[in-house]
Amino acid sequence: MTGEIERLLKLQDKDQECATLAAQIKHLTEQRARLAKRREGELARIEEMRRTLEELERESRQRNLEVDDLDMQIHAYQKQLDEGIISFKEMEALREKIANQRARMSAMEDEALMLMDRIVEEKENLARAEEELKERLSEIAAEEEELASRIDGVERALAAARAAREEIAGRLSPSLLSRYENLRRSFPDPVVPVKNGICTGCKLRVSGYTVERARNTAEIVTCENCSRILYIR
Numbered sequence: 001m002t003g004e005i006e007r008l009l010k011l012q013d014k015d016q017e018c019a020t021l022a023a024q025i026k027h028l029t030e031q032r033a034r035l036a037k038r039r040e041g042e043l044a045r046i047e048e049m050r051r052t053l054e055e056l057e058r059e060s061r062q063r064n065l066e067v068d069d070l071d072m073q074i075h076a077y078q079k080q081l082d083e084g085i086i087s088f089k090e091m092e093a094l095r096e097k098i099a100n101q102r103a104r105m106s107a108m109e110d111e112a113l114m115l116m117d118r119i120v121e122e123k124e125n126l127a128r129a130e131e132e133l134k135e136r137l138s139e140i141a142a143e144e145e146e147l148a149s150r151i152d153g154v155e156r157a158l159a160a161a162r163a164a165r166e167e168i169a170g171r172l173s174p175s176l177l178s179r180y181e182n183l184r185r186s187f188p189d190p191v192v193p194v195k196n197g198i199c200t201g202c203k204l205r206v207s208g209y210t211v212e213r214a215r216n217t218a219e220i221v222t223c224e225n226c227s228r229i230l231y232i233r
């Protein structure tokens with residue numbers, strides 16, 4: 001194996017290391033995005049509960065206002081009755097109105113009570129959910145912190161691998177480097193050994209002449225099928 005092939009193999013190792021590290025960063029970054037989604041989901045759930053509670057409180061206030069309103073009307077009718085300066089027929093009509101309003105008021109008071117029960121229940125649910133939320137958010141924050149430090153570590157390793165790669169690349173002849181880089185656009189392994197007459201890149205047999213050249217000459221020999229650079233250990 002010539003010195004150039006050895007340098008090419010080192011370059012290839014570094015390139016593969018860089019690719020592995022970049023893939024790790026991508027994976028960790030995706031994990032981080034999933035965590036952010038989880039946080040959003042947790043917050044949205046609580047927000048929904050708060051909205052439900054607000055809606056119930058609004059309804060409850062509305063019901064109480066309506067009850068007050070009816071009460072005032074009943075009092076007004078009652079006053080008219082008590083003052084008695086109206087006809088018997090009008091009095092009858094007023095009594096009927098009062099009875100109707102009382103029935104409506106009683107139904108509304110029942111509704112108002114039911115709403116208050118639900119509000120108490122929803123408030124308890126919300127308080128529990130908010131406690132759980134605190135826990136979940138701190139779990140998410142801890143996971144995020146751990147991920148951030150892992151990403152940081154891998155990014156530093158990648159920067160070091162890239163620097164080492166550039167250093168090795170600088171020791172190769174520019175023409176060989178550009179041949180290698182062209183091949184690398186098609187293959188993750190542009191430099192492969194020949195084993196038993198077979199190119200281990202494309203798994204096809206190469207000619208005996210190619211094997212001989214790979215074994216005996218200092219020149220760079222390529223696979224006649226896939227064009228990868230060949231060597232024999």
Ligand SMILES: [Zn+2]
Nearest residue numbers: 199202223226
């Ligand atoms: Zn091949």
